[in-house]
Amino acid sequence: MTELSSRYDPHTVEHKWYQHWRQGRYFEPSQAPGKKSFTIVMPPPNVTGVLHVGHALNTTWQDILIRFHRMLGDNTLWLPGTDHAGIHTQMKVDEMLRSQGYDRREMGREQFVQQVWQWKEKYGGEILRQIERLGASVDWSRLRFTMDPGLSEAVTEVFVRLYEEGLLYRGYYITNWCVSCLTALSDIEVDHIDEPGTLTYIRYPLADGAGEITVATTRAETMLGDTAVAVHPDDERWKAYVGKMVRLPLVNRLIPVVADDYVDPQYGTGAVKVTPAHDPNDFAIGDRHHLERLKVIGEDGRMTEAAGAYQGLDRYQARKQVLEDLNALGLVVKVENITHSVGHCEKCGTAIEPLLSLQWFVRIAPLAEPAIEAVRSGAIEFVPPRFEKIYMNWMNNIRDWCVSRQIWWGHRIPAYYCDVCDNIVVSRVPPEHCPRCGGTMHQDDDVLDTWFSSALWPFSTLGWPRQTEDLATFYPTSVLSTAYDIIFFWVSRMIMQGIHFTGQVPFRTVLMHGLVRDEQGRKMSKSLGNGVDPMDVIDKYGADALRIALVLSSAPGNDQRYSAERVEAGSHFANKIYNATRFVLMNLSNRPMAAKDTPSNHLADRWIRYRLNMATRDITSYLENFEFGQAARVIYDFLWDDFCDWYIELAKVRLKSSSERERAIVLRTLVDVEQDALKLLHPFMPFVTEELWHALPHQGDSIMVTRWPREQFVDFNDDDQKQFQALQDLIRGIRNLRAELTLPPSKRADVTIWVDDQVRVDQLQTVQEEIRELGRLSHMTILSRTDDAISKPPHAISQVVSGATIYMPLEGLVDIDKENSRLSKLLETTRAELDRVRRQLADPNFCQRAPQAVVDKARMSEQDLEIRLARLQERLEDLA
RNA sequence: GGGCGGAUAGCUCAGCGGUAGAGCACCUGCCUUACAAGCAGGGGGUCACAGGUUCGAACCCUGUUUCGCCCA
Numbered sequence: 001m002t003e004l005s006s007r008y009d010p011h012t013v014e015h016k017w018y019q020h021w022r023q024g025r026y027f028e029p030s031q032a033p034g035k036k037s038f039t040i041v042m043p044p045p046n047v048t049g050v051l052h053v054g055h056a057l058n059t060t061w062q063d064i065l066i067r068f069h070r071m072l073g074d075n076t077l078w079l080p081g082t083d084h085a086g087i088h089t090q091m092k093v094d095e096m097l098r099s100q101g102y103d104r105r106e107m108g109r110e111q112f113v114q115q116v117w118q119w120k121e122k123y124g125g126e127i128l129r130q131i132e133r134l135g136a137s138v139d140w141s142r143l144r145f146t147m148d149p150g151l152s153e154a155v156t157e158v159f160v161r162l163y164e165e166g167l168l169y170r171g172y173y174i175t176n177w178c179v180s181c182l183t184a185l186s187d188i189e190v191d192h193i194d195e196p197g198t199l200t201y202i203r204y205p206l207a208d209g210a211g212e213i214t215v216a217t218t219r220a221e222t223m224l225g226d227t228a229v230a231v232h233p234d235d236e237r238w239k240a241y242v243g244k245m246v247r248l249p250l251v252n253r254l255i256p257v258v259a260d261d262y263v264d265p266q267y268g269t270g271a272v273k274v275t276p277a278h279d280p281n282d283f284a285i286g287d288r289h290h291l292e293r294l295k296v297i298g299e300d301g302r303m304t305e306a307a308g309a310y311q312g313l314d315r316y317q318a319r320k321q322v323l324e325d326l327n328a329l330g331l332v333v334k335v336e337n338i339t340h341s342v343g344h345c346e347k348c349g350t351a352i353e354p355l356l357s358l359q360w361f362v363r364i365a366p367l368a369e370p371a372i373e374a375v376r377s378g379a380i381e382f383v384p385p386r387f388e389k390i391y392m393n394w395m396n397n398i399r400d401w402c403v404s405r406q407i408w409w410g411h412r413i414p415a416y417y418c419d420v421c422d423n424i425v426v427s428r429v430p431p432e433h434c435p436r437c438g439g440t441m442h443q444d445d446d447v448l449d450t451w452f453s454s455a456l457w458p459f460s461t462l463g464w465p466r467q468t469e470d471l472a473t474f475y476p477t478s479v480l481s482t483a484y485d486i487i488f489f490w491v492s493r494m495i496m497q498g499i500h501f502t503g504q505v506p507f508r509t510v511l512m513h514g515l516v517r518d519e520q521g522r523k524m525s526k527s528l529g530n531g532v533d534p535m536d537v538i539d540k541y542g543a544d545a546l547r548i549a550l551v552l553s554s555a556p557g558n559d560q561r562y563s564a565e566r567v568e569a570g571s572h573f574a575n576k577i578y579n580a581t582r583f584v585l586m587n588l589s590n591r592p593m594a595a596k597d598t599p600s601n602h603l604a605d606r607w608i609r610y611r612l613n614m615a616t617r618d619i620t621s622y623l624e625n626f627e628f629g630q631a632a633r634v635i636y637d638f639l640w641d642d643f644c645d646w647y648i649e650l651a652k653v654r655l656k657s658s659s660e661r662e663r664a665i666v667l668r669t670l671v672d673v674e675q676d677a678l679k680l681l682h683p684f685m686p687f688v689t690e691e692l693w694h695a696l697p698h699q700g701d702s703i704m705v706t707r708w709p710r711e712q713f714v715d716f717n718d719d720d721q722k723q724f725q726a727l728q729d730l731i732r733g734i735r736n737l738r739a740e741l742t743l744p745p746s747k748r749a750d751v752t753i754w755v756d757d758q759v760r761v762d763q764l765q766t767v768q769e770e771i772r773e774l775g776r777l778s779h780m781t782i783l784s785r786t787d788d789a790i791s792k793p794p795h796a797i798s799q800v801v802s803g804a805t806i807y808m809p810l811e812g813l814v815d816i817d818k819e820n821s822r823l824s825k826l827l828e829t830t831r832a833e834l835d836r837v838r839r840q841l842a843d844p845n846f847c848q849r850a851p852q853a854v855v856d857k858a859r860m861s862e863q864d865l866e867i868r869l870a871r872l873q874e875r876l877e878d879l880a
Numbered sequence: 881g882g883g884c885g886g887a888u889a890g891c892u893c894a895g896c897g898g899u900a901g902a903g904c905a906c907c908u909g910c911c912u913u914a915c916a917a918g919c920a921g922g923g924g925g926u927c928a929c930a931g932g933u934u935c936g937a938a939c940c941c942u943g944u945u946u947c948g949c950c951c952a
Contacts, residue, residue, distance in 0.1 A: 583914030845935035
């Protein structure tokens, strides 16, 4: 790559290295004996889906962890897979077939499911290819799908066991029914949206003609299914009515007035209509009072036969009609406009109809208890910890889980019903005959909620219910990384099922990332059309740029905005280190390099190794604590600021002029430091680091299986730090003066530097070439202030830094006014700073209570500021 | 109604007890043979507001305002 262009091109590089890694089988666990396992099972994306930026972030986070642990030497497994996404996929295929003129119902179940499989085979891999393009080091040999035979077996096993343990039951309940998807939904698949609506007050006359009761409703059409009116037992207003009968308008049915604690006497009229078949609360009241459950709205959202004259009307038409008819009878007291929360199907957006239907439910309380305990005890940890509260709050109020779905695509419920008697058999294998009466049996038509299989994902993917080697080695898994919006859907259910069926927690750490919003801070959504396609971004900037941009702006649990600017900055960074490597390689050609670990006494060499050490320490610790953004920032700053802007610039001096031995040592340092820095960067930007690592002298086949850098002993003490600081201060001071005079870099300048003590003079002599080069100087004189022979340069502008005054002599006259105001300004800020420090030190409380190191630092700072102040005053006097 | 999170430079965000940071934008000067996707220098912030704790608060506590999310 020595001869290559000055621009890094990610596209030629990324595909190549991904193939290289796969061929080397580096994604598979090392299975090295004695090494501890580190496992992540990837949250399975929908098999029909495409990657969005949220996936990209989550995938990058996981890849960072995985690559980090692999380099630490752990037996590392990242297991990929996809989810069959029942309702979503069925809708998608259904839509496609309809556009081709086919009807799912005419086609029949078997044919349709076959079509879905075909569709899945054809299009289902898209998202996996996208994960690949991100550079995800997942073990493709262990790829799983929720409807694989093994995973399906796990689903059946769990269903049967739960049934046998009495944790699964079938019953009539009010479920969230989507009249468009034609299936029941669990509570959390319903989105509640505030909508304007009307609250209609309706008079129900008493059957005996001795009065009436007014009730209020937002869904007037349900009154056709009322089977009671309820009031609070202590409500004096209605006490006399309890036990009487009311004549239900429009249908003329006689229904009782019942007393029930559920009714809030403060709300509305204190009397409520009771529709047990169409409202969960009414259902409960109906249960307590043994009321009839009259279903007036059907599965298709139209009124049933029980709705009498309204049969066949759509629910909204019926509402309108009922209101008109009631009005005509003068039974509407008033209509209030209100805002109320209406449930909508998460998948299709249709308003949910609470409907009485026969469904399978998981009895959740017994499963929840140990799952709560696992988090309480710390066996499972949330990062950041505040999500623990959200989890607990949900788990403590959890309700039974409706798991049956009236669709065809998914795991069919392994329950069989006798065609003759009412026997139900739940079984791993289909029974041939009813064990009770010998009659024929048929399987339940419904399939299970997709989350039912997802809940088993951490162990079903590893082979459960079989006791496989993988299960023994990699379970419990280490980290689950996911977005916080599926704590309820998925995380909690995995914890419950994991503990119940394996006796162990499914993972130790739950790592939460936030939502990636668009550049305006809005949620990305299909309807807004504001989604960013990660593939477009990769096409334009490369996967590394996208990864580092996402990671740099992420913090656990926090939402972030997608920023094209940041991605661009990321690509610039890749280009920067590419060019740094080009520089090293150009110098490396035909020149000897010292043997590895040849010690160097040079201040700059020791400094960069010291900085590398600090970076290594910080990055390692940040990664251990899931602070990916912080870790990325450290390596970014190290490479750009310390390595490129300072070390390489300093190294140039010795590469040009010194002895061969010195050059060899500089090259060695450049290569050693860059190699380690590339390793530290590798989890974040795997492609460019692999490319550059290969370009540099190296041993081995891939950076991804090298050992993670460790902190090493570096001889660099406090005084070394001060020396280097002095070097930087001087160079900056000189550059500052140059800028004052707007000197172009091509124009060399002269300076005289007065240093406050002799020791520092000697030290600076050793790096005077560096100062000269980085300050673009021709002549430089370093003098000790203690030297009697010195005299001030007559015409010069000057800069005061810690421990030194820099004079830049001018050929012409110094602009006294300009110089005066510049130095005065500096003097003022210096004085203000000094005042602050003095005030602090004058406070006995500070000196007594603050840590010694802080007090010492303040004292040093005071001394330094005092000297600088004096120097500045001196200069101003000279100018006067 | 309950809970959670955000409010820091013009914009987007880090920092979360010891003298305010980054990217982008802005101003000045540079094609200084690794990089103009760059280099050097510079301007810009009573860290939402009010109290409190502390020697010391952007950071901890309390309250207020405001934006957003989750749950009922």
